[in-house]
Amino acid sequence: MNKAPIVWVNLLIFLITGLIALIAIPLDIYFNGLNTVQIIATILCLGYCGMSITAGYHRLWSHKTYQAHAFVRFVYAIGGAFALQNSILHWCSDHRNHHRFVDNNDKDPYSAKRGFWHSHIGWMIREYQGKEYKNYNNTKDLQKDKIVMWQHKYYLPLAIATNFGIPILLGWLNGNILGMLLWAGVLRLVLSHHFTFFINSLAHIxxxxxxxxxxxxxxxxxxxxxxxxxxxxNFHHTFEYDYRNGIRWWHFDPTKWFIKAASYVGLTSKLRITPEERIEKALAENHFETLKQRLLHLPHNHPLVKKLEHEYEALQQKMNDFYSARKRLLEIKRKKLAKDYKKTELYTQVQELKLKFEEHKNKFFDLTIPQAA
Known part of the structure; x- marks a missing residue:
């Protein structure tokens, strides 16, 4: 089979910026030393690009996990051009196909099953998708967004203006235009690209x-x-319409924190989250399937198999009892059917059911099932 044609623009951008970062940055450090202002500017520009992709391209436009004020969408659109990862419309079209056909080597644009190189950068260096690459049939909702279409129409001049204009302006303010072009321009772009590409490659490996x-x-x-x-x-691909990726308080997810913080001042709204019950069920079911795979070599009536099934069924029952009771309690709280819902009999029942559920959940996840010999 003939290989797909090379996309020379992409290849040259990756090669030239990569080589400059590898060669010119060390030379600049050697001859001129480290410049604190340049380092800070590079980090800030890197963060602007990254958040425009994660909060904007990804969680807002690709997955519609929340709504954002026009000002925020405009800021994302400029940052997306600065990140040089194609227009919102194009990026989201690819990403929606990735989720719809995940791991399908023919339809997932950056299928991880085609290897690290392909999912990381190779899929952009060759024109694998042909005409399908630009039909945008899966982004009809985005085509109604004036900011999306404005950025798509003027993407090239916006990309040039931001990638040269912002570093030049910062360099002029700092008194070193060339140094800022190297750091906040080239190094920032290379890091921004590969950090994003890691999600398509390493995060699937x-x-x-x-x-x-x-x-x-x-x-x-x-x-x-x-x-x-x-x-x-893994959470994101399982619950793609959740505005969070890291759901625990200790998870490092500044994109989530920004979206939530912006909601307090009316810049974002209608933040979508996955019900806790669905998350708990997914965790339990996935763990059950993992343990069950270890017992495939045993007959169905084997004590270990029966014990696993019994514990899983008991966990499901306790989970359903707790969440059903809690749902009724929340309804009382929402409708203000009791002066103090915490003094109701149902509140006490919910606390007891929660304790039983947590105890059995810990017991279930602590089950030891030996690997097959």
């Missing part, structure tokens, strides 16, 4: 799968540090 093994996406706390919270990728 390296990490844990607590919520689902139906796809290759992994949770990886280290990658979350580089990608503004996107590293909790």
């Amino acid at each position: 390296w990490g844990s799968q607590p919520y689902s093994k139906q796809h290759t996406a992994k949770d990886n706390a280290f990658l979350a540090l580089l990608t503004y919270g996107e590293g909790y990728h």
Whole structure:
């Protein structure tokens, strides 16, 4: 089979910026030393690009996990052009196909099953998708957004203006235009590219799968540090319409924090979250399936098999009892049917059911099932 044609623009951008970062940055440090202002400017520009992709391109436009004020969308659109990862419309079209056909080598644009190189950068260097690459049939909702279409129409001049204009302006203010072009221009762009690309590659290879093994996406706390919270990728692929990726308070997810903080001042709204019950069920079911795989070599009536099934069924029952009672309690609280809902009999019942559920959940997740010999 003939290989797909090379996309020379992409290849040259990756090669030239990569080589400049590898060669010119060390030389600049050697001859001129480290410049604190340049380092700070690079970090700030890197954060602006990254958050425009994660909070804007990804969680807002690709997945519609929340709504944002026009001002915020405009800021994201400029930052997305600065990140040089194609227009909102184009990026979201690819990403929606990735989720719809995840791990399908023919339809997932950056399927991890085609290897690290392809999912990281190779899919952008060759024109694998042909005409399908630009039909945008899955982004008809975005085509109604004037900011999205404005950025798509003027993407090239916006990309040039931001990638040269912002570093030049910062360099002029700092008195070193060339140094700022190297740092806040080239180095920032290379790091921004590869940190984002890690989500398509490493986050489908390296990490844990607590919520689902139906796809290759992994949770990886280290990658979350580089990608503004996107590293909790197993959760994201399992619950893609949640505005959060890291759902625990200790999870590093500045994208989530920004979206939530912006909601307090009316800049974001209608933040979508996955019901806690669905998350708990996914965790339990995934763990059950993992343990069950270890027992496939045993007959169905084996004591270990029966014990696992019994514990799982008991956990499901306790889970359903707790969440059903809690739902009734929340309804009382919402409708203000009691002067103090905490003094109701149902409140006490919910606390008891919660304790039983947590105890059995810990017991279930502590089950030891030996690997087959």
